[in-house]
Amino acid sequence: MNRKTLAAAFPATLPVLFGFIPLGVAFGLLMNGAGYPVFWSFLMSLLVYAGSAQFMGVELLAAAVPLPQVAVMTLIINFRHLVYGLSMLEKYRDTGWRKPYLIFALPDETYAILSGGQVPEGVEPHDFYLAVSLLNQVYWVMGSVLGGLLGAALPINTQGADFAMTALFVVIALGQWEEKGNRPSALLGLGAAALCLLLFGPDRFLIPTLALIILSLLVLQSGLDGEGTAV
DSSP: OOHHHHHHHHHHHHHHHHHHHHHHHHHHHHHHHTTOOHHHHHHHHHHTOOHHHHHHHHHHHHTTOOHHHHHHHHHHHTTHHHHHHHHTTTTTTTOGGGHHHHHHSOOHHHHHHHHHOOOOTTSOHHHHHHHHHHHHHHHHHHHHHHHHHHHHHSOOOOTTTTHHHHHHHHHHHHHHHTSGGGHHHHHHHHHHHHHHHHHHOTTTOHHHHHHHHHHHHHHHHHHHHSGGGOO
């Protein structure tokens, strides 16, 4: 991966940079507030790197929840990444030594960039995927460390800081909505979520929603891939 690849990937990751730094700071502050020093914020962001699961992890660690329960809850929260992985099979084919890290470093924001964006001309696609994935994780780790340091140095009230994750999801969704070709899929996802929320309630709607979205996309794939999807 050379400078040309990094220079091409950096502009594509700028929205994530501006989202991940404050979001990571919020996570670092919450970790510090739960009694964990900055080293643990750094280590968790380096090895776990799953924003929503990390925010949940702060509460679970503070409550000393047993590890098997933590594993099950993490699987439920990150179940959507199975969908991401399936849709990236073709892009990640023949990526060689890069593949393990590309699989690991695929949060929502990286998926949004790589699934919908075009690789700049003259840049090797597999190196571009790696550069985007690596830059995004660097931003997240930087924000987490900064938050941990600020939490240790200043008396900061962290109430409501976990809403930063929700805010970032909204920004990403709005960015995807601006691409007219993405709107049918976005409306499908919104409708599936609303229906499952009504049927299963706020504590159990996530997995049924994902299952319904996958089924709908499989059934409607040809229509969503066609030229008539822009509305």
